Amino acid sequence: MKYLELVKLVDELNKKYSASDSFNMLNSLARDFPDLTMVSSFGSESAVLLHQISKIDPAFPIVFINTGKLFNETLDYKDTLKSELGLSNIKIYQPKLDLVQKEDPYGILHQNKPDLCCFVRKVEPLSRALANTKIWITGRKRFQGSDRSDLPLFELDDMRVKVNPLVSWSREDVDKYFREHHLPKHPLVEKGYLSIGCIPCTTPVKPGEDPRAGRWRGQIKTECGIHNATFQQV
Numbered sequence: 001m002k003y004l005e006l007v008k009l010v011d012e013l014n015k016k017y018s019a020s021d022s023f024n025m026l027n028s029l030a031r032d033f034p035d036l037t038m039v040s041s042f043g044s045e046s047a048v049l050l051h052q053i054s055k056i057d058p059a060f061p062i063v064f065i066n067t068g069k070l071f072n073e074t075l076d077y078k079d080t081l082k083s084e085l086g087l088s089n090i091k092i093y094q095p096k097l098d099l100v101q102k103e104d105p106y107g108i109l110h111q112n113k114p115d116l117c118c119f120v121r122k123v124e125p126l127s128r129a130l131a132n133t134k135i136w137i138t139g140r141k142r143f144q145g146s147d148r149s150d151l152p153l154f155e156l157d158d159m160r161v162k163v164n165p166l167v168s169w170s171r172e173d174v175d176k177y178f179r180e181h182h183l184p185k186h187p188l189v190e191k192g193y194l195s196i197g198c199i200p201c202t203t204p205v206k207p208g209e210d211p212r213a214g215r216w217r218g219q220i221k222t223e224c225g226i227h228n229a230t231f232q233q234v
């Protein structure tokens with residue numbers, strides 16, 4: 001599909017689903033777009049969309065990027081949700097070994113070149129994961145603050161349509177959904193981690209801070225690159 005066609009499609013989708021709830025929208029999109037793929041970090045709020053997806057089709061394709069720097073609690077949580085929700089199609093992507101050996105042989109690239117580290121460990125694996133996908137789902141929400149406060153429902157990113165089904169949900173909506181559906185929480189949430197990524201770049205959040213304030217704390221960096229980068233093959 002060409003660029004202008006994608007722009008038109010995004011515009012149409014934003015109009016068509018502006019008043020839909022997330023479950024019905026996902027159900028409809030799954031029927032209309034066979035390559036629809038969800039990307040999940042299995043972080044603090046991920047269970048909401050994973051639960052909805054599991055009700056539509058337990059074999060729905062879900063991409064998980066294991067950067068090699070994740071908390072063991074996140075890997076355990078992935079297994080818990082996989083089992084409890086019956087998710088049967090989680091595809092795990094990892095950084096290319098030769099690229100890690102070239103750019104991050106000592107595992108400390110995040111200290112002085114975090115953008116390159118994110119590219120090696122997140123952006124490049126995701127580019128492979130989405131190579132045959134034109135439309136993918138994220139769990140981003142406006143209330144998460146920072147660069148996310150004016151997110152649209154559908155957006156165009158690197159010649160793909162990106163869907164943010166929970167964009168207008170509040171913190172309270174997420175908590176209520178967890179309660180109503182008896183969803184297990186990520187084990188680090190009770191320790192103050194409201195947004196959970198790699199170990200070296202994630203800290204707990206203090207009361208009153210944005211949920212993502214604990215990510216890359218003290219740096220100007222606010223996103224890992226998968227939401228603001230042009231995917232490239234290296």
Ligand code: SF4
Binds near residue numbers: 067201
């Ligand atoms: S979040 Fe930190 S450790 Fe993880 S890929 Fe990015 S810079 Fe590297």
